[in-house]
Amino acid sequence: MESVRSLVEDKPVVIFSKSSCCMSHSIQTLISGFGAKMTVYELDxxxxxxEIEKALVQMGCKPSVPAVFIGQQFIGGANQVMTLQVKNQLAAMLRRAGAIWV
Structure with missing residues (x-):
């Protein structure tokens, strides 16, 4: 898990993904639609x-990708991010993390 922590350190938004995962792509598209500054790690x-994927599973991300961190806080996968969006909470979270300014 230390490897995951070091990868998310000092970054407003981090998405762990796989290049073949359509849900990962959808979450990246959603977050980039806000104009958010994000870092994407394609695990494949x-x-x-x-090793990173195993650490993500140990942290509770099932399936392992997408795994989204906002403000160095583990948010979860696609379902959790979409829930934040539906509840109109995602933009505020991105602002607090310094990923967007508006």
Missing amino acids: QFSNGQ
Whole structure:
């Protein structure tokens, strides 16, 4: 889990993804639609991607991708992010994290 923490440190939004995952792409599109500054890690393109994926599962992200961190806080996967959007809470969370300014 330390590897995950080091990857999200000092970044407003981090998404752990796989290049073939359509839900990961959808969440990236949603968040980028706010103009948010985000970092995306494609686990299938990392040499230690499987290790990171195991750490994400241990943190409670099932399925392992997408795994979204906002303001260094683990938010969850696609369902949790979509719930925040439906409840009109996602934009405020992105603002507090410094990912967007408006």
